[in-house]
Amino acid sequence: xxxxxxxxxxxxxxxxxxxxxxxxxxxxxxxxxxxxxxxxxxxxxxxxxxxxxxxxxxxxxxxxxxxxxxxxxxxxxxxxxxxxxxxxxxxxxxxxxxxxxxxxxxxxxxxxxxxxxxxxxxxxxxxxxxxxxxxxxxxxxxxxxxxxxxxxxxxxxxxxxxxxxxxxxxxxxxxxxxxxxxxxxxxxxxxxxxxxxxxxxxxxxxxxxxxxxxxxxxxxxxxxxxxxxxxxxxxxxxxxxxxxxxxxxxxxxxxxxxxxxxxxxxxxxxxxxxxxxxxxxxxxxxxxxxxxxxxxxxxxxxxxxxxxxxxxxxxxxxxxxxxxxxxxxxxxxxxxxxxxxxxxxxxxxxxxxxxxxxxxxxxxxxxxxxxxxxxxxxxxxxxxxxxxxxxxxxxxxxxxxxxxxxxxxxxxxxxxxxxxxxxxxxxxxxxxxxxxxxxxxxxxxxxxxxxxxxxxxxxxxxxxxxxxxxxxxxxxxxxxxxxxxxxxxxxxxxxxxxxxxxxxxxxxxxxxxxxxxxxxxxxxxxxxxxxxxxxxxxxxxxxxxxxxxxxxxxxxxxxxxxxxxxxxxxxxxxxxxxxxxxxxxxxxxxxxxxxxxxxxxxxxxxxxxxxxxxxxxxxxxxxxxxxxxxxxxxxxxxxxxxxxxxxxxxxxxxxxxxxxxxxxxxxxxxxxxxxxxxxxxxxxxxxxxxxxxxxxxxxxxxxxxxxxxxxxxxxxxxxxxxxxxxxxxxxxxxxxxxxxx
Amino acid sequence: xxxxxxxxxxxxxxxxxxxxxxxxxxxxxxxxxxxxxxxxxxxxxxxxxxxxxxxxxxxxxxxxxxxxxxxxxxxxxxxxxxxxxxxxxxxxxxxxxxxxxxxxxxxxxxxxxxxxxxxxxxxxxxxxxxxxxxxxxxxxxxxxxxxxxxxxxxxxxxxxxxxxxxxxxxxxxxxxxxxxxxxxxxxxxxxxxxxxxxxxxxxxxxxxxxxxxxxxxxxxxxxxxxxxxxxxxxxx
Numbered sequence: 001x002x003x004x005x006x007x008x009x010x011x012x013x014x015x016x017x018x019x020x021x022x023x024x025x026x027x028x029x030x031x032x033x034x035x036x037x038x039x040x041x042x043x044x045x046x047x048x049x050x051x052x053x054x055x056x057x058x059x060x061x062x063x064x065x066x067x068x069x070x071x072x073x074x075x076x077x078x079x080x081x082x083x084x085x086x087x088x089x090x091x092x093x094x095x096x097x098x099x100x101x102x103x104x105x106x107x108x109x110x111x112x113x114x115x116x117x118x119x120x121x122x123x124x125x126x127x128x129x130x131x132x133x134x135x136x137x138x139x140x141x142x143x144x145x146x147x148x149x150x151x152x153x154x155x156x157x158x159x160x161x162x163x164x165x166x167x168x169x170x171x172x173x174x175x176x177x178x179x180x181x182x183x184x185x186x187x188x189x190x191x192x193x194x195x196x197x198x199x200x201x202x203x204x205x206x207x208x209x210x211x212x213x214x215x216x217x218x219x220x221x222x223x224x225x226x227x228x229x230x231x232x233x234x235x236x237x238x239x240x241x242x243x244x245x246x247x248x249x250x251x252x253x254x255x256x257x258x259x260x261x262x263x264x265x266x267x268x269x270x271x272x273x274x275x276x277x278x279x280x281x282x283x284x285x286x287x288x289x290x291x292x293x294x295x296x297x298x299x300x301x302x303x304x305x306x307x308x309x310x311x312x313x314x315x316x317x318x319x320x321x322x323x324x325x326x327x328x329x330x331x332x333x334x335x336x337x338x339x340x341x342x343x344x345x346x347x348x349x350x351x352x353x354x355x356x357x358x359x360x361x362x363x364x365x366x367x368x369x370x371x372x373x374x375x376x377x378x379x380x381x382x383x384x385x386x387x388x389x390x391x392x393x394x395x396x397x398x399x400x401x402x403x404x405x406x407x408x409x410x411x412x413x414x415x416x417x418x419x420x421x422x423x424x425x426x427x428x429x430x431x432x433x434x435x436x437x438x439x440x441x442x443x444x445x446x447x448x449x450x451x452x453x454x455x456x457x458x459x460x461x462x463x464x465x466x467x468x469x470x471x472x473x474x475x476x477x478x479x480x481x482x483x484x485x486x487x488x489x490x491x492x493x494x495x496x497x498x499x500x501x502x503x504x505x506x507x508x509x510x511x512x513x514x515x516x517x518x519x520x521x522x523x524x525x526x527x528x529x530x531x532x533x534x535x536x537x538x539x540x541x542x543x544x545x546x547x548x549x550x551x552x553x554x555x556x557x558x559x560x561x562x563x564x565x566x567x568x569x570x571x572x573x574x575x576x577x578x579x580x581x582x583x584x585x586x587x588x589x590x591x592x593x594x595x596x597x598x599x600x601x602x603x604x605x606x607x608x609x610x611x612x613x614x615x616x617x618x619x620x621x622x623x624x625x626x627x628x629x630x631x632x633x634x635x636x637x638x639x640x641x642x643x644x645x646x647x648x649x650x651x652x653x654x655x656x657x658x659x660x661x662x663x664x665x666x667x668x669x670x671x672x673x674x675x676x677x678x679x680x681x682x683x684x685x686x687x688x689x690x691x692x693x694x695x696x697x698x699x700x701x702x703x704x705x706x707x708x709x710x711x712x713x714x715x716x717x718x719x720x721x722x723x724x725x726x727x728x729x730x731x732x733x734x735x736x737x738x739x740x741x
Numbered sequence: 742x743x744x745x746x747x748x749x750x751x752x753x754x755x756x757x758x759x760x761x762x763x764x765x766x767x768x769x770x771x772x773x774x775x776x777x778x779x780x781x782x783x784x785x786x787x788x789x790x791x792x793x794x795x796x797x798x799x800x801x802x803x804x805x806x807x808x809x810x811x812x813x814x815x816x817x818x819x820x821x822x823x824x825x826x827x828x829x830x831x832x833x834x835x836x837x838x839x840x841x842x843x844x845x846x847x848x849x850x851x852x853x854x855x856x857x858x859x860x861x862x863x864x865x866x867x868x869x870x871x872x873x874x875x876x877x878x879x880x881x882x883x884x885x886x887x888x889x890x891x892x893x894x895x896x897x898x899x900x901x902x903x904x905x906x907x908x909x910x911x912x913x914x915x916x917x918x919x920x921x922x923x924x925x926x927x928x929x930x931x932x933x934x935x936x937x938x939x940x941x942x943x944x945x946x947x948x949x950x951x952x953x954x955x956x957x958x959x960x961x962x963x964x965x966x967x968x969x970x971x972x973x974x975x976x977x
Contacts, residue, residue, distance in 0.1 A: 147851050151882070152792045154753020238751050238795025328774075329750065425853045425882040427947045428790075430757045435954070444952070446760070560952055 001026065009036035015367055022361040030299045030347065030355045034362065037212070037265035037303055038272060041535050044366040047501035048533045051514040059527040061490050069110045069190055069260065070180075071529020073491040075555050078184050079445065081452055082116035085124075085177040085495040085551040087534035091232045092174040096141025100174050101149040101235040102307050107178040108155060109261035112244050113310070115188040115251045116180030119429060120443045121150050123160040123176045124456040124495070124549045128169025130412050130735045135164075138172055139420075140736065145235075146176070147423045152237035153244065157424035158432050159441025160456055163413045167460065170539030175495040175532075177456050177551045181445055188251055190260035190270075192313045192339045193278035197257055199271075199337040200319075202326055203243050203309040207292035209233045210266070210305025239308040246329040247310060253325070255318035257339075262309040268302045268362075270311040271337075272345050276359040283346040284337030286354070298347060298354045313339060369501075376505030382465060385585055385599030391662055395594065401637070401665055401716040404593050405707075406727050408634045408666065409641060411592045415731035416645070433562050438646070439629065440485040444559040451559035453487035455479075455552050459633075460545030462601035465586045467509040469601050471516030471548045473670055476609045477632055478552040479524050483613035484628040484673055486563045486620025487554030492521055494531035494550050499543025501535045509546040510535075517548060523606035524613065526552055556620075563620045565629040567643050567650045570703035572626055573682045574643075574652055577612055578672035579695045580636065582663040588633045589666035602670045608694070609671045615692040616673060624681050624688070631672035637665040637717060639674050641707050641724050649721045654700030655710045664711050676702055742969045744770040745783030747813070747829075749804045754790035754826065754946065761946040762787070766962050775807035784969050785822050785866075786813055788829025790882070790944060800843055800885050801831035810836055822866035822965055823938045827883055830930070830940030839933055839940045840898070841890035847923030851884040855955065856921050858906040858929045858943055859913050865905055865932050867939045869971075870964040876913045877906075877957035879943040881921055886942040888924035888931075895926055906930035906941050 006016055009032060019027055019035050027035065041047060057065040063080050064072035070084035088103025104121060111118045123146055128135045139162075150157045155178070192199065210233035250256060258278065260270045267289065275282040286301040296304075312333075314322045319335070326333040340346070345362065347355040390396060408414055421436035433451060434442035444451040457478040463470030479489040494517060499506040521528055537544045556562055584590055585599020619625045631639045640652050658664030677685045682698060689696035707724055709717040744762040748755045755772060762770040771781055775793075780786065793804035804810070810832075817823045817838055825833035833839045846852055857878055860871040871877075890898070898904055906929040910919045920927045922942070930941025945958030 144850075151851055151853075151884075152751075152753075152795070154791060236795070238792060238797065241751055241753065241792075241795075422854050423851050425851070427853060427880045427882060427944070427953070428753060428757065430760060430947050430949070430953055433952050433954075 009033065010040055011036050015039060018367065022358065030302060031357055033299045033303050034268050034355060034357060037268055038362040039366050043265050043269055045533055046367045046369050047371050047535060048510065049368050050370055051511050054514065055518050055528045056522045057527050057529065059525065062527050062529060063184060064187065064529060066528065066530045069113045071491060071493060072114065072187060073529065073553065075450060075452065077448055080182050080184050080187060081553050082111055082114045082180040082182055083178065083493055083551065083553050084110050084530045085175055085456065085493045085549065086532040087495050087497060088174045088176065089171060089497060089534050089537055092142055093172055095232040096138050097145035097148065098232055098234050100142040100145030102233050103174050103176045104146055104149040105235045105237065105240050105307055106263050107176045108153065108240065109263065111178045111180035112247055113190065113259055113261045114182065115186045116182035117248060118155045118178050118180040119431060120179045120441060120454060121155050121157040121176065122441055122454055122456050122551065123157065124458060125162045126168040126173035126460065126547060127164050129164050129166050132166065132169050135169065136735045142172065142174055143420050143423050149235055149237045151425040153241045154428050156426045156428050156432050158426050158443060159436050159454060162417055162420065163460065165460060165545060167545045170542060171537040171544045173497050173547060175549045179452060179454060179553060186251065188256060189258055190274050191258035191278035192274035192282055193280050194257055194316065194339055195341045197316055197339040198314050198319055198335045199282055199284060199339060200312045200314060200322065200333045201289055201309065201336045202312065202331055202333040204236060204239050204306055205290040205292035206301055206304045207306045208296065208300055208304060211300060211303045233305050233307045235307050242329045242331055243308055243310060246326050246331055250322055250325045253321055255315055255321050257313040257315055259310060259312040262311060264305065266303060266305045272359050272362045274311065274313065275345060276363040281340035281342045281344040281346065281359065282337055283340050285348040285351065287350045288334060288336040290334055298349045302347060371501050371507045372504045373508040373511055374504040375508055382598050383600050387584060387660060391660060396662065399593065402719050404589065404666065405637050405641065405717055405719065406724065407592050408588060408638050409724055409728040410731040411588060412732055414588060414634050414638055416729040417732065418729060419733040419736065433559060434485060434564050439565040440481045442485050442562050449558055451556040451562060453482045453485035453554045453556060455481035456549055457481065458547050458549035460547040461597055462586045463513060463547060464545040465599065466601050467512040467546050468516040469604060471513035472520040472604050473601060474548055474550045475517055475520035475524065476604055476670060477630065478550040479526055480613055480630050480673065482552045482554035483616040484563065484630050485556065486561050486617060487556045488617045489524060489526045489552050489554040489613065491529045492526040492550055492552050494528055494548060496533045497537055497544060497547040497549065498535050499538045506543060513546055513548045520606060524610050561620055561623060563625055563628050565643060566627055566647045567676050567702045568626040570650055571679065572676040572702045573679055573698050574654060574700040574702060575675050575677055575685060575696055576672060576699045577615065577675060577689060577694055577696050580658060580664055580667055580669045580672065582660045583667045583669050584663050587635065587666060587668045589635065602668050604670045611692050612671050612673065612694050615689060615694050619685060619688065624685050625675040625677055627676045629674050631674060632668060635666040635668050637709055640709065643674055644707055644721045645725045645728060649705045650702055651704035651706045651721050652700055652702055653704060653708045656699055657712055661711045661716060665709065665716060742768060742784040742966065743782060744768055744785050744787060745773045745780050746770060746787045746789055747775060747809055748772050749775045749793035749807060751793045751795050752789050752791035754944065758787045758789045758826065758946045761949045761962055765949045765959065766966060768966060773809060775809050778808045778812055780812050780816055785965050786816055788825040788832050790827030790829060793828055793832060800828060801835035804832045805836040814838065817938050820935060820937050822968065824867050825940040826944055826946065827942055830942055833938065833940045838938050839931055840894050841888055843885045844887040844889050845885050846887050852921050853880065853882040855880050856943060857909050857911050857919065859909040861904050861907055862902050865936045865939055866965045866968040867961050868905060868964050869968045871960050874913060876909060876911065877960065878955045879945055879948040879958050881943045883942055886922040886924065888928045890925065898931060901934065903931050904928055905932050905939055
């Protein structure tokens, strides 16, 4: 085979030899195409698999761990929460609207494929700095795409996070999370079994869009990436809405053996994986596949990533029922093949075999690499930070803490994301009980008293400075956010966004991050139930910050005991749970005020973190806290200000001790939460905290209309809530104000 | 009494309207598929929000051709109460049951947030239990809710008191900053000549329980329940 052909398919000479060994002959072009997508990084996880195996995936609450279309945890009463996060980074860079929209479409399909009704969406986004050219337009396009798909299909986008760092300028990250609910007994899997059972194709017709999308997602970008635009698919949320309703209706009838959506690598991946999971084979005839264009070759049909398509296996004798339900929704289920018992993927074109490959060769036997790893050279240097020297520096001495606070509130990473989430329908399904921006996203589970709290978090800057600790902090923060809402964290999903794994430094970051995730998930009892890896996030050799994003699902037994970030009334005690440690490494303060990305990220004691989270859940459950807000980006000062925002101007008067004034105000020490409690409850709260071994101090009181913070007896910040809130709430829209007529 | 909630392909607030009627109000409710040609004895018809047929052509433009719309027209012609919410409002406009049209929001973006609307008239089935001038806090979620009609149509609507809801500040003042989409005369909802067909862009069904942040929308559903009871006792 021509080496250029191999290169176009992203296959190495070694990999090609393996293919020939497996088949005992040279593959034809269709087979080569099938191997290329199934062995791509995106589908095979060939670089990441050895590391992912180390993650904790089990627990009494886990109903479905990694390996299926989505994970599932038990939430009581025979109901399961089904959830997953996935990236659509590469397509979103090339075509922001459609890239983001089809990312949402893909993750929704993963959820309803499991038999669950999708009830909430979240997203985690990373962009370059808004001051850089193109970035506002990218943000605008991605947000419009997410909204365009989610709003239309009618699934609320209830939360998420966005950070801006120059390292993402050439590689924005678009990670989308979907949650669904199902009765345990309704969960259905992506398996094919039962020789002779019919294999159906349903949904949109197959076109030439998205061919080699999975391969594209497995390579770096360069100046020719714009030419890859045809590899991005176009979404049709209306078609997906029909598929969603029709599939859920079919699943209620017990007529299916298994079902799987066609995502990355389309028909190839779905036929192979379903056959492989069921220990069976699948034989299809591509001439029976509904096609949007004429003259498509078997190669194109097998590799197309046209959206909104499902593959399902019906039980023998029940085919008419399946077809009837799809007809009701104006969808046509086409029989394109049968289940066999020979473990092969066999593709025919008008009866003539055009590809024949053992499933095993495409799945279990796909290459697995132990890529070389080494600590990157930059690390030692960037980890050094002299806090004393910094504090004595002329800029620090001249700087008023009040101005630093306002600068942080205006930083797009910290500023209100209202401009973004008001473009998302977050109230459809009438279940959203904590709105975006008010803490974790919380949706009630209809027909029960329960609710689910959701958070996605990750801090690329921390991981750049220390991938192990940064990844632990991501798990801790997502889990803490869920606990702040009053929910007990139950399970996690991860989306691992990194650069080129063929670079030893990147691979080292990846391995350390996975270790960190594993350690934190074990300690906080949130097993990983699935996720996604996105590598090769590089443009012209510049990698993104290593960015593991963690999604956590937690359970509130009583929906009406949900807690949000906002102060509820004047005269409440403000209590700080946890303690500051004079840390500034990797902080938003260092970046915004001093232009520095340095130091080591905050220390994390996982036992203390677990104790804190348990305490939060019990305080919420006993209605002892009226608000709770995690202390993270921007430190205590920003956290306190945010507690005052969206309250019609309830202020706070706070006094803290501390060695370094700057660290006390803006340090991002982990495992800290600001809560408000009614004055009658303060003693109980402090007793509970002491019993839980969580440091707790009353640091002030809500009231007035100013944010006033004293450090060691001296007023450091005194600003009106209105002024601070104006800065915070308008910072992002300012970048767009001139563009809107 | 019974609510009929019409489901078009692409409707996505049908379950919410059903939930409000059935679970919150405790009234019988039934989904009616758009291909059906029978309202199954319903006393009230709800055209819910969503993106009927994907709204790829023009919002509501396809839905008006659904078989059930003949029945809805006939039901409305006999004086039956019909409410169109968001996309349902757009369908009523396209079907000619209400005058005017929708343009894209003036900011050209989809907007989802809580807004305030003032009840302008109380002699419709859907506002009978409200106070005139009452301000309701209800969510909107739309990209094309910028109500438009020619000046003579607006003048006629105003003269006939067919403007039922207007966007206002929380204290009930009409103000440009309180108008989320640029609707002419801050119009959030209108009724037909006979006053039995009402369309509005905001979502009262999303504001029927305190846990959702507002229960103000309940007044609209309670209105029609009371109206039906009064009407049926009057005719019995």
